[in-house]
Amino acid sequence: MAVKTEIENVAIIGAGALGGAYASIFYAMDKRCVSFIAAGDRYERLRREGVVVNGKLCSIPVFRPEDPLPPADLVIVAVKQQQLSEAIGDMKMRVGPQTTILSVMNGIDSEKAIGAAYGEKKVLYAVAVGIDGVRAGNRVDFRQQGRIIFGEAANPTVSVRVRRVQDFFNRAGIIYETPLDMIRILWWKFMINVGINQASAVLRAPYGVFQPPGEARELMESAMREVLLLAGKENVLLSEGDLDAWGVVLAGLNPAGKTSMLQDVEAGRKTEVEMFAGKVIELGARHGIPTPVNQRLFQMIREIEAAAGYSH
DSSP states (O other), X not given: OXXXXXXXXXXXXXXXXXXXXXXXXXXXXXXXXXXXXXXXHHHHHHHHHOEEETTEEEOOOEEOTTSOOOOOSEEEEOOOGGGHHHHHHHTGGGOOTTOEEEEOOSSSSHHHHHHHHHXXXXXXXXXXXXXXXXXXXXXXXXXXXXXXXXXXXXXXXXXXXXXXXXXXXXXXXXXXXXXXXXXXHHHHHHHHIIIIIHHHHHHTOOHHHHSSSSHHHHHHHHHXXXXXXXXXXXXXXXXXXXXXXXXXXXXXXXXXXXXXHHHHHHHTXXXXXXXXXXXXXXXXXXXXXXXXXXXXXXXXXXXXXXXXXXXX
16 A cells, blocks of 8 residues: 555644644634544533634544544544543544654553554654643633644654654644654653642642742742653653753743643642653652652642542
């Protein structure tokens, strides 16, 4: 079978802040190139209401997992941790021999789970950095798209499938980078999320609270430093300089912008605390490294979830 030289269509699973924002960018390029995958109530809601991004209605087609459609050239996974298992099943009909799967989920484990289902050779590693999307119902608003950092685990040269995605992103106006060491970047984003997502959730604070020096920023960075210690044990090179690099990104974010975990807390939704503090605690126990900051954050966020009606 000849390999297609261009990506012509993308299926997105997850219509939250990230999925909605990226879908709108592809939609602006070519209304025919993008669709959503959704099931049950999410399918009905997307069909009925569409997605309104930065005040503009995007009538993006939405298909059910069982709809008989050709495979997509690119599948972007933009769901929450607790939705991943279902999403892996829901995308089955859209994954074919030449499909590339890109996960922009938080955490460091989604690629492994997707690869176990569809083969590691179909999955590229990716993180979204600097996008300030906020979701409320079917509305998504963002001022900065940030950038997608993606690639193979290691990129001493750019592979054919990475080049195909780069070309597609170029056409759509998606800002991206392909680093030499993608696993290091995955851990860098994990470190960021462990800090800013969780600190913002317990303090109910937007980015602006963390931009200047102060106790809020110290809480964020103390949680991140526990990840620095664990990264070394996992043979991942992270340093204090990576905290500084995050500080540069943070300074450029909308001060009124909110992390995904803060949005979840304010909306009474389940958070991804197991993916963040839970993973840090698990790795700390494995390597014999104390993780008191993340243990406390884990307890506090669980209490917030319990108050919202979630039992554990």
